[in-house]
Amino acid sequence: MTNAGILGIGYAVPDGVLTNHDLERMVDTSDEWITTRTGIKERRIANGETTSDLAVLAAKKAIAHARIAPQDSDMVIVATITPDMAFPATACLVQDRLGCTRAGAFDLSAGCSGFVYALDVATHMVRSGPYRHVLVIGADTLSAITDFSDRSTCVLFGDGAGAAVVGQTEGRGVLATYLGADGGQGMSLYLPRERAEAASHKDGFIQMAGSDVFKFAVRIMGDAALEVLRRAAVAPEDVDLFVPHQANIRIIDAAAKRLGLDGRKIFVNVHKYGNTSAASIPIALAEAYEQGRLNKGDIVTLVGFGAGLTWGAAALEWEVPKA
Numbered sequence: 001m002t003n004a005g006i007l008g009i010g011y012a013v014p015d016g017v018l019t020n021h022d023l024e025r026m027v028d029t030s031d032e033w034i035t036t037r038t039g040i041k042e043r044r045i046a047n048g049e050t051t052s053d054l055a056v057l058a059a060k061k062a063i064a065h066a067r068i069a070p071q072d073s074d075m076v077i078v079a080t081i082t083p084d085m086a087f088p089a090t091a092c093l094v095q096d097r098l099g100c101t102r103a104g105a106f107d108l109s110a111g112c113s114g115f116v117y118a119l120d121v122a123t124h125m126v127r128s129g130p131y132r133h134v135l136v137i138g139a140d141t142l143s144a145i146t147d148f149s150d151r152s153t154c155v156l157f158g159d160g161a162g163a164a165v166v167g168q169t170e171g172r173g174v175l176a177t178y179l180g181a182d183g184g185q186g187m188s189l190y191l192p193r194e195r196a197e198a199a200s201h202k203d204g205f206i207q208m209a210g211s212d213v214f215k216f217a218v219r220i221m222g223d224a225a226l227e228v229l230r231r232a233a234v235a236p237e238d239v240d241l242f243v244p245h246q247a248n249i250r251i252i253d254a255a256a257k258r259l260g261l262d263g264r265k266i267f268v269n270v271h272k273y274g275n276t277s278a279a280s281i282p283i284a285l286a287e288a289y290e291q292g293r294l295n296k297g298d299i300v301t302l303v304g305f306g307a308g309l310t311w312g313a314a315a316l317e318w319e320v321p322k323a
């Protein structure tokens with residue numbers, strides 16, 4: 001069987017920074033509350049940039065890093081819950097702007113698990129033969145659907161995009177994936193149907209039962225990571241880098257504890273970007289690479305959870321030589 005893995009990676013975040021102190025002036029909150037409950041200190045907020053704008057920036061870096069031409073891409077998948085428009089797919093806008101003229105394009109909606117879902121799809125497309133390079137992008141601008149007068153959500157989210165080129169690898173590449181969903185919990189985290197004229201104020205904004213999502217996340221992050229490692233036949237102690245969805249440091253710490261990982265093996269950037277939804281894992285992976293924390297042959301575990309409720313985990317052998 002053909003092996004498939006990540007050949008190049010990149011990320012992009014908007015320049016605009018929104019700190020906890022800025023939020024103190026907007027809602028009844030404090031830097032102390034946000035820091036201790038979430039680990040977030042600041043987040044990046046788009047100032048006019050759309051999801052496709054950030055996706056294009058991240059994807060250009062991933063394409064250059066993989067040393068392919070845009071025309072070498074056979075498919076563009078954008079994992080997002082904040083598409084520029086209801087249709088066409090954001091992936092089509094990105095495909096056009098990148099010049100991926102030979103590629104098909106579609107969006108995938110799995111909330112913050114979206115990048116791992118798309119990575120799974122891309123891996124199977126490449127392994128099946130006809131697709132040589134699949135561009136996988138996780139991109140979201142949650143600020144567009146965040147109510148900045150609601151302290152229970154507005155302190156959590158940020159904007160960004162991360163991208164990876166998935167293609168044939170000489171090494172083992174993606175070892176295993178594990179995707180799941182519990183649609184019965186879907187109303188714990190949702191966006192009421194968007195309409196041009198929203199029936200009520202809340203129709204345009206994220207609704208979340210934070211503590212329900214928290215309990216789900218603490219359980220599923222550990223469960224999903226252990227299951228994907230079992231499928232990959234990798235012992236938790238052999239994981240070199242754990243790259244979890246960056247939603248809340250307490251959730252990350254609980255998952256790392258379940259795996260018995262020491263702090264040096266856990267990548268955290270939630271303090272800088274908050275929860276960037278589908279972009280969170282690829283941004284973290286790309287930053288980890290940029291910081292020299294990934295060596296060829298390292299075993300990396302990705303795990304995320306999000307709207308759906310969904311979860312997704314992947315175990316892979318890192319292919320790309322050190323940054």
Ligand code: UT7
Pocket residue numbers: 028029030033034037038112151152153155189208210211212213214217247248275277305306307
């Ligand atoms: O990618 C998936 C997206 N969603 C998530 O990852 C969310 C998962 N959930 C969480 O991360 C946590 O549940 C939160 C960070 C959202 C909340 O933390 P918590 O420890 O579960 O707090 P809580 O919701 O139980 O609220 C505790 C208190 C409440 O006050 P009372 O009722 O105890 O008086 C809230 O009203 O904290 C209050 N509170 C705040 N206070 C200051 C809620 N938000 C804030 C805030 N600043 N921003």
